Amino acid sequence: MNHVVRDPVCGELxxxxxxxxxxxxxxxxxxxxxxxxxxxxRHDPPRFISLK
Structure with missing residues (x-):
């Protein structure tokens, strides 16, 4: 994997x-x-974004 990111919904890398x-x-x-x-x-972005 070149650019590993985490899916904000399910957490999968x-x-x-x-x-x-x-x-x-x-x-x-x-x-x-x-x-x-x-x-x-798309239905509810704030639900999946952690506040930092």
């Missing part, structure tokens, strides 16, 4: 280059292992 979907939210890119995870995220 994936290669960012091979993500099924990439969405931008508040200026940050989020990578998803499946389209289903991206749809869940």
């Amino acid at each position: 994936i290669d960012g280059e091979k993500a099924a979907m990439v969405l931008s939210y508040k200026g940050e890119l989020h990578h998803f292992c499946t389209v289903r995870c991206s749809k869940r995220f």
Whole structure:
């Protein structure tokens, strides 16, 4: 894996280059292992973003 990222919905580690979907939210890119995870995220992004 070149660019390892974590899917914010299911927590799976994936290669960012091979993500099924990439969405931008508040200026940050989020990578998803499946389209289903991206749809869940789109429905309610704050639910899946941890506040830092």
